[in-house]
Amino acid sequence: MSCKEWLANIAKLLSRFTQELAPFGHYLFYKRKRLREANSKTPPGIAQKYEKLSEKELTTRLQEERQRGAAMDEKTFKMTLSLSFGLTVVGTLSPLLLERIHIQNLRTVCGAAIAFSVFYALTGGFVALGAMRTLPTYGFGTLLVPKSKRKRDFAQALARNELIGIVRHLRNETAYMALRNGFLFLSVALGTFLYAWVAAGVAPFDSD
Numbered sequence: 001m002s003c004k005e006w007l008a009n010i011a012k013l014l015s016r017f018t019q020e021l022a023p024f025g026h027y028l029f030y031k032r033k034r035l036r037e038a039n040s041k042t043p044p045g046i047a048q049k050y051e052k053l054s055e056k057e058l059t060t061r062l063q064e065e066r067q068r069g070a071a072m073d074e075k076t077f078k079m080t081l082s083l084s085f086g087l088t089v090v091g092t093l094s095p096l097l098l099e100r101i102h103i104q105n106l107r108t109v110c111g112a113a114i115a116f117s118v119f120y121a122l123t124g125g126f127v128a129l130g131a132m133r134t135l136p137t138y139g140f141g142t143l144l145v146p147k148s149k150r151k152r153d154f155a156q157a158l159a160r161n162e163l164i165g166i167v168r169h170l171r172n173e174t175a176y177m178a179l180r181n182g183f184l185f186l187s188v189a190l191g192t193f194l195y196a197w198v199a200a201g202v203a204p205f206d207s208d
Contacts, residue, residue, distance in 0.1 A: 069164065
């Protein structure tokens with residue numbers, strides 16, 4: 001493997017690590033990019049490929065894309081409930097864990113882990129709540145479109161709806177990563193608490 005390829009692989013790993021640790025910046029960047037492409041006056045490049053399909057196939061796929069969007073929004077609502085439950089658990093356990101740790105360094109580690117867990121739960125919840133905001137959809141109303149233009153317009157509508165579907169996917173993925181990271185840090189806090197309990201050689205809930 002050449003030095004250039006090795007550096008490229010390292011860059012990919014760092015990019016992936018950053019995305020996993022801080023998915024919110026990745027989501028906001030690509031959300032803005034996809035929305036700009038969908039709302040552009042210039043048809044998306046993929047629309048030209050869709051024009052090769054028949055009008056019936058385009059109509060069916062356009063309906064499927066809208067149904068898929070509704071299903072993804074429903075999934076995000078469920079993700080919001082999970083994040084709310086996780087935040088409630090963290091808020092309940094935080095004071096109970098910290099007040100029982102008598103080793104200052106371990107208390108600091110546990111407090112930092114809890115803080116990160118709350119941060120991920122809150123930011124993930126805000127992202128998931130974005131499902132309450134209606135994203136644009138593209139298609140036809142009651143206006144009659146000449147057959148010569150109908151196929152081209154259907155292809156453009158399908159391409160734009162697909163870009164909005166990518167935004168929904170990114171939103172769900174970001175909420176999932178936040179939920180996962182929040183519970184990972186909560187696990188670190190619980191592990192630190194148990195280690196402090198073992199190190200002190202006393203039961204964690206004995207009276208002082």
